[in-house]
Amino acid sequence: MGRDRYVDFLRAWAIGLVVLGHWLITGLERHSDGSVGAPELLATVPWTQxxxxxxxxxxxxxxAGGYAAGGSWVRARDAGGTVGGWVGQRALRLLLPTAAYSGLVLLAVGVCGAAGVDRDTLALVGWAMAMQFWFLPVYLVITALTPVLYGLHLRWGLRVPLGMGLVGGGVGMLGVVGDSSAAGxxxxxNYLLVWGVAYQLGFCWRDGLLSRGRVVPVGMAVGGVVVFAGLVGPGPFPVSLILVTGQELxxxxxxxAAMLAWAVAQVGVALLLAPGVRRLLAGVGVWAAVRAVGGGSMALYLWHMLPVLVVAAAFYLTGLAPQPxxxxxxxxxxxxxxxVVLGLVLAGVVWAxxxxxxxxASLSVRLRPGSGVRWAWRMWAGLGLSVWALAYFAGHGFAYGGxxxxxxxxxxxxGTVLVALNRGAGGRGEGAPTSQRALEEAA
Known part of the structure; x- marks a missing residue:
């Protein structure tokens, strides 16, 4: 099965909107004492939710990740690859750029802390630089489960995401009807069940279970929207699909459960739009733009809050920015x-x-585990350590409490070193990717 440009488009589109959304809701204010604050837009201006x-x-x-990972695992398995080798390869592509980014940010935190930077300011900056990290531990765990999830898919097909969705919807209602601490x-x-439904639907899409006519996609789109409206209208859930301080749920x-319904609706809409977007992607110019975003997706995702700090220092700390x-x-x-200014700064950051x-990317090719690695304890221990560390940063930032x-x-x-140490035997699995492809697949 050839490479589907629409899958790459969905990844690029998602990354682009994440960056734009974070920038849009990030507002800065210069206080009378010269310090800069960042009021929470979604809480301060509720309609923006x-x-x-x-x-x-x-x-x-x-x-898109499920679609791509399903194909990748099938190719590796058919070539004689092992679970440990494949998981190590996929994990390393994501961990290397993440570890490099984290190392540079942590170095800056250490220097600023030693220089006596205010703890509250350091904590705020450390949180801003890690706000996107929630995605990484979840994606790593689901990636590690791919061989099992794909095996379930081969046996039960659409019944797998349906079952996951039913359980996830039930778990999602516990915070409403049960003890909030236990429900938490x-x-x-649900980080695995809800996002796993979309991932599992990627398998179904790749294998043609969702593309036999328009009935299933229309049902997913309409049904998801109707259920979502019921859960956030007369139902108990807020409309915001991003965490808002002060909201009980x-x-x-x-x-x-509301996020699950919205995810199903989005998948349905994506499937309905696929034929038209694929025709657009046949054009050289459109595809080149998608490739450009895809090739830099990890850099965009990891570094997109740095321009906010640069602009804050240049225009808000100096008082140059107008403040309506x-x-x-x-x-x-x-x-x-x-x-516009943030986009220009980010373009400079990505270029640098x-x-x-x-x-x-070159290091990833040299270090990626061979296809013959068999459930090596170092790889799994390294993956576990990395997931724990990334989950901590996602919840606390890079400088919790300053x-x-x-x-x-x-x-x-x-954790990253332990994953990288598993060279194993049996060659290089699917073959060594180019630097651009390695970064795209890491995303």
């Missing part, structure tokens, strides 16, 4: 130059990172 319906597109990323603990399984922490009322018409008008990107996170930093570094 409706915007999250358009910007919460991570279900598309998991859908049990609800963590959240659709993302952990993923709720937060959320006013003038404030929204200024969102246009805000986004090109040597590092090429070096990491202090340096020693053990999570050690965990991520040691």
């Amino acid at each position: 409706w915007l999250t319906l358009g910007f919460q597109v991570m279900p598309l990323f998991f859908l 603990v049990v609800g963590t399984v 959240s659709n993302t922490d952990p993923p709720s 009322g937060y959320g006013s018409l003038g404030w929204w008008v200024l969102r246009v130059p805000w986004l 990172l090109r040597p590092l990107e090429r070096a990491l 202090t340096f996170p020693v053990w999570p930093s050690v965990g991520l570094g040691a």
Whole structure:
């Protein structure tokens, strides 16, 4: 089965909207004492929570990830590859750029802490630089489960995501009808169930179970929207698909039944739009743009909050930025130059990172585990350490309480090294990817 350009488009589209959404909802204010704050737009201007319906597109990323991973695992398995070798290869592609990014940010945290930077400021910056990390541990765990999930798919097909969805929807309702603390603990399984539904639907899509006519996609799109409307209208869940401070229930922490319904609706819409978008992607110019975004997807995803810090220092700490009322018409008008400036800064950051990107891609090719690795304890231990460290950073930032996170930093570094040590035997699995392809597949 050849490479599907539409799958690459969905990944690029998801990354682009994540970056744009984070920039759009990030607002800065210069206080009278000269410090800079970042009021939470979704809490301060509640109507903006409706915007999250358009910007919460991570279900598309998991859908595309399942499609691509299913094909990758089948090729590796048919070539004699092992579970350990394949999981190690996929994990390393994501961990190397993530560890490099984290290492540079943590170095800056350590230097700023030693220089006496205010702890509250350091904690805020550390949180901003890690706000996108929630995705990484979830994706790593689901990737590690791919051989099992694909085996279930081969046996039961669409019944697998249907069953996962029913369980996930039930778990998502525990916070409404049960003890909130107990529901929070049990609800963590929904990070795998809800996002796993989209991932599992990627298998079904690849194998043609969702593309036999328009009935199934239309049913998913309409049914998902109707269920979502019921859960956030007369139902108990908020409309925001991003965590909002002060809300008793959240659709993302952990993923709720409403998020599950919206994910199903998004997958249905994506399938309905596939034929038309594929025709557009046949054009050289459109495909070149998708390839450009896809080739830099990890850099865009990891580094897109750095421009916010640069602009804050250049325009807000200096008092050069105009400050209309937060959320006013003038404030929204200024969102246009805000986004343009951030885009220009990010373009410069990505350009400056090109040597590092090429070096990491080359390192990934040299270190990637061979296809003959068999359930090596080092790889699984390294993956576990990495998932734990990334989950910590996602929940606490890089400088929780204004202090340096020693053990999570050690965990991520040691975990990445342990995964990289499993060279194994049996060649290089699917073949050594080019640097651009390696970075695309890491995403």
